[in-house]
Amino acid sequence: MNVKLSAVVTIAASVMVGVAGCGGDSQPSTGTSTGSAITTSHPVPTATRTTAAGTPSASVEEPAPGGTSKPESSSAETTPESTSKSESPAAEPAPEGSGHGLCFDVNSALAASSVARLDTPPGGAWVIQGASEDPIAAGCSGVLSWMTVEWPGIHPGTHILFFTGGKYLGTASAKPYAYTTVLGKTRDTVSVQYRWPKPEDALCCPQGGPSTVTFTLNGTTVQANGQFPPN
Template identity: 35%
Template sequence: MKRIVGMGMAVAALALVTGCQDGATTPKPAGTPTTTVGAPGGVQPTGAEQAPVVTKPAGDGTPATAGGGKCVDLKSPVVTAALGKLGANVGGEGFSAQSGTEAKVGSCPALMWVLADTPHGTASSPWHVMLFNQAGYLGTATKKSTSYTSVVGSSDRSVQVQYRWLAASDPSCCPSGGPVVVTLMLGADGHTVTPDRDFPTEVTNPK
């Protein structure tokens, strides 16, 4: 079972809590992982084993990730610093920001995303889904990078991530496993991120 780790809070602890969305308790199946964003001592940040990037939004409420009129500028200092914390991918290079939340400043969602890919990669190369709130970087959807991963939808407080995987006889171009869509929900505290189901073990622990 994998955890989503986010921005440090002085009094938060890595623990199982009830996920909330828009201030209401979100029902979830037994065993569904819920992760409170990071805290000193006991944090296991996703991606690289380092503390997340934490900044502050501009005084006018513009997200820390904003630039060029967009809520998420893929070349913003906050996104660039977060990418640097993912470490090297299988090719030895760092990850690069491929796409992200498209909303414009003035209508920015509470939970934003960036899809990071492998430069010069192939169809099976690893990806990371990076999550941000308006103050900065929360962490990645899964601790380890995953192949055949895409963001298929989002709302103000949620991001839908689709996972696929190779079956035994599949060529690397054409995974037949899945698809499975996991919805990541931002809690009422603005920091806790909760998946609505377990991540497929075929992508988190591939054989």
């Protein structure tokens, strides 16, 4: 009886050892992976990364099947410019008598011909003393230009000639005056100061005036406003 019981125990022990031997290659999990990362052939869906601050970063493009990326498409159509650049207006032609970048040039034929129309002065000839300097770049339409001429001498008389649009308009006064000064101008006006000697004054020191006369362009005529010297 004891022999049979011992044999059964021995057989049971052998079975237990055999079962344990079949599972000897498996090890219990330790919670740490030692193998390669798992890869997949499935495309990764398009997503938007979010930074730590919660703001979206660049979008990740979804790869197309076969490992190539899909071409980026755009809903915006390429169209010609909606508005074309406006063409610059044609430059205003420079008037006759212009030159050196000015609407009126004292070296022009217009200046010479205008002086030739004046009565011969006591000194024998008129001498150009100065002129306005209106730039062509600012446009010459509606500009009143001036030029001063004098006869030689200690106390010369002065004529002021006016021009616009390449035309000579005439002199500021019927006769020349001494002690005449152009004070300034705007686009269509010229301001002139006159002085004159009183009967008791020496010619060097006139006490009459000063008086300022403003000449204003009105079309192709000039209107004067102010007091001229007495005759």
